[in-house]
Amino acid sequence: MPAPIAKKIPTSRTFHGDSYVDNYEWLRDKKSYDVLGLLEAENEWTAERTAHLEPLQEEIVREIASRTKEDDTSIPVRRGRWWYVTRTWEGKQYPATYRLPVDPEDPARRPAFDGRERLVWDGNSLAEGEEFFGVSGFVPSPDGRLGALGVDFTGDEHFRLRVFDVETGAVVDDAVDGLGYGLAWTADSKAIVYSRVDDSWRQWQIWLHRIGSPTWEDRLLFQENDGRFNVGHWASRDGRWIVVHSSSSSTAEALLYDVADIDAPPIVVCPRRQGLDYSVEPAEDLLLIVHNANVADFEVAYAPIGQSGPEEWTPVLTPEAGERILGVDAFRDFAVISMRSGGQPQLRSMLRTGAHGSSGAVGQSPEWAGQSPESAGQSPDPLDGREGLESARTAEGEAGPRGKKRGEAETSPWSAPVVVPSEDLASIEVDENYVWEASDVVYSLQSVLTPPTQFAYSPATGETKLLKELEVPNYDRSAYAQEGVWVETDDGALVPMTVVHRVDVAPDGKNPGYIYGYGSYEVSLDPVFRASYISILQRGVAVAFAHPRGGGEMGREWYENGRLLKKRNTFTDFIACARWLRTSGWVAEGCLAAEGRSAGGLLMGAVANLAPSEFRAIHAGVPFVDTLTTILKPELPLTVGEWEEWGNPIESQEVYRYMQSYSPTENVGRRKYPAILATTSLNDVRVFYVEPTKWVQILRERATNDPMARPILEKIEMVAGHGGKSGRYDAWRERAFEIAWMLDQIDAG
Known part of the structure; x- marks a missing residue:
């Protein structure tokens, strides 16, 4: 032949x-x-x-x-009042998700999944009879009663919305077809925000669908007419906003929709300017912003909630030569910055010390503090990014500790963010963390030779706790x-x-x-x-x-x-x-x-x-x-x-x-x-x-x-x-x- x-x-x-x-x-x-x-x-x-x-x-x-532990369970991940795990079994192609309620006496305690848990959804059941099965992500409703995901049975990345009762598994809404990526609930658990793609497979629209309503009643929240831009959306960790982010490879614009009043006009954080690329992370009374207005490798800044521009953004962390800021994750009492240093991934944490949240006035200047290496029980001596295990270290900027630059007010100081422990030639990234008031951040570490390993890191104490190392049978590191x-x-x-x-x-x-x-x-x-x-x-x-x-x-x-x-x-x-x-x-x-x-x-x-x-x-x-x-x-x-x-x-x-x-x-x-x-x-x-x-x-x-x-x-x-x-x-x-x-x-x- x-x-x-x-x-x-x-x-x-x-x-x-x-x-x-x-x-x-x-x-x-x-x-x-x-x-x-x-x-x-x-x-x-x-x-x-x-x-x-x-x-x-x-x-x-x-x-x-x-070399695969086929019967395995992920670490529990808390979402609202429930802990969720993902399980795989020998002989099964797809994982399934289970959950247990949070202990009200000790909500931070990760429970043992020992048979008491309830099935939420099973990929094997959904994929039965199909040659291909993909999902765009599972999102439980704020009240925990419903679950939503997008399903794809062809591989063309056009999804159908599937909303179901978590307790019974009954499908309550599957009317919306042709979804893109991303799902987010409104605060009342009665509506979901989704994206659509155009004929060129560009995510360009964000829609609101009320559960149980016909699709012709869906409301268009945002439409991006510039073909260079793609649109994404997600729920903020602080529970207040749905962030809509429209971006090209050089320019971005972010809008905030109130999850408790989704019909209200959105806040346009900074109207687009050609060449200004930025992303936002809501933190109750303020925004953390990663942007390139002043530095090609981006910097972290903060501003009050509302419309503003780079001229009003106060810098928090400006990269030095060989560093690149990628993003930031905000929690009630701390934030974690994702970045690169010396060619390798890196995380840095900083504590928030000022008044904030519902007890503070919106727009009040926050105080954040990067924990000193000494308080973390680690050596303050810096290690080069390519030499062995990294310890927490400080980095001095052009005018004192990093973050106190370009005239930042002394009433809201930012001291040096702390490097989260990692290892040489490894990937490190923030894992699934949905709890705003969490006292630690879960992150994962892996390399070509190191199996994926998950840790809980406390920015307040500097302590790191091993949660799970992927078990790899028949492998000698x-x-x-x-x-x-x-x-x-x-x-x-x-x-x-x-x-x-x-x-x-x-x-x-x-x-x-x-x-x-x-x-x-x-x-x-x-x-x-x-x-x-x-x-x-x-x-x-x-x-x-x-x-x-x-x-x-x-x-x-x-x-x-x-x-x-x-x-x-x-x-x-x-x-x-x-x-x-x-x-x-x-x-x-x-x-x-x-x-x-x-x-x-x-x-x-x-x-x-x-x-x-x-x-x-x-x-x-x-x-x-x-x-x-x-x-x-x-x-x-x-x-x-x-x-x-x-x-x-x-x-x-x-x-x-x-x-x-x-x-x-x-x-x-x-x-x-x-x-x-x-x-x-x-x-x-x-x-x-x-x-x-x-x-x-x-x-x-x-x-x-x-x-x-x-x-x-x-x-x-x-x-x-x-x-x-x-x-x-x-x-x-x-x-x-x-x-x-x-x-x-x-x-x-």
Whole structure:
């Protein structure tokens, strides 16, 4: 059976005097029998060419299962008057949620879930008879009587609202279809606020639906007409507001809707100004605001509730060189800042010491205080972000302790926020915390080698309590090691990369290797633990995670230097990292597999064209490889908003020529390519299946590869979305296939 070859139906486009003939644009019609026939043929060809991998795939599935505690229960999470847990069972694809009432005598005590709990909802029951099942998040009503979630049975990320009685499970309202992400209740538990997407899958409207009412009575709360902007919404932790946030990649606007009077006009915090990006965190009588009005890497400020602007925002924390503020979570007595420092994630806490809340006047100047390291029982000596376990530390600003800058009133001082304990080369993030009056914050920590671990941290005392470490059977952490390195590029940039390996694997030039990358949208590729990574590592593969420009690892400038007319830096940075793995001895020549997904798939397509000899195999998942064609079509999902990321090639000849110079489908040459596996989903609304399908056809036409030794393959999930299959066992098999294919190509199977 030969590889499928699609017929050519030339389609011409002309922009800026350049005419380009696309022979495969006809593949965009997913309802065409010819298109579906080609996709089925691709799957058959891939199955035939990879049939020999089935034993290895099954072995990897067994390994993943052996390192997974399939019967497991999450830590309890309090929401209102109830504690909720999520449970999984061996043999079940999806989790279920249970709850127990809060003890009124000791509401902060996490209960034992020992059989007294009540089932809230079960994903396995909801998914019964469906090939795909996804949810947009479960939200209980304030009175605890009802639950709401959005369900998706195709993978296209268009949800149907499902409101049900928690005690009986009876559905009380499922009239609203075509939802986007996000659900929030009004204070009386009688109405829910949801989002809708337009024809280009842009969240652009926020609606109010009263439970039990027909959808034609739903009321439009907010509509965003600028195609560059997407809208999200959420309930504030202090219980007073629904925050509506409309943003592009450079500009934002936030509105506050009173949950107790949803029909009242909203407060527009700061009317949009081009280039002003900000987010808000309500804290009863004030707002904490993360914004870029004064600093490219953002800063934390506060202001009274109401309309205001950066001129009236009082700074709390201004980043130093090498730091980037990401967000803030407010609680009654403290706040936690999420940020980056030295390329790594970091949390900092600060205490609130002034009057606030219902007993204080709205607009009264608050007093916050970052706890000193001494009071936390920790050394005040700073540790570099890349050296071992981080302890709490202070950081001095240009005029005393951080936060007392630009003339902040002495009556409302901010002393130095304190670093929450973490570890080197790890991810740390605020976990689920819904209780405004909580005395501690739950956060999670993980790395490629450290399983997800949850802690409760008290900003008042500095104490940290272990809540749960994910149990990983058949895994010996001491058998593996990791290190951070800096790779110098041709233009002198230093690119961070994490290298992970078995302790007995040395940089002797004999090892197979694997490298992963992303590098777009200021997204940081922070380390996560995956049982599937251990299946790669245990076979002696040197594993690397590159952090090229265009990502967010090193701050805003790092991102700016990998977007728009500097996008090629992302590709050359990744190539430099791949080359370093070879020249440093970590990876043998001709034994490196590379992987990236979505915009990381663009990265894979670009480096395959620019440096094909550096890679033995490339897996491109849901890859954004027909880049220029997509960005030239404003009617497609996400395109208009993407112009701030890539540029607008319709209006700018310079942008058009630049994007044309790297768009993977338009730069495939007559040369030897790595073996390539492209995976995609028919119902993906973020990156259409047509992009990898075109790319594969062009590669087959032009690459000089031996089609047996270095095949060009495509695998299409016919019922799935951007994230692939939904059930955990299906996802394991899918991932095991991808890993088996890469291991086979680099002789590590």
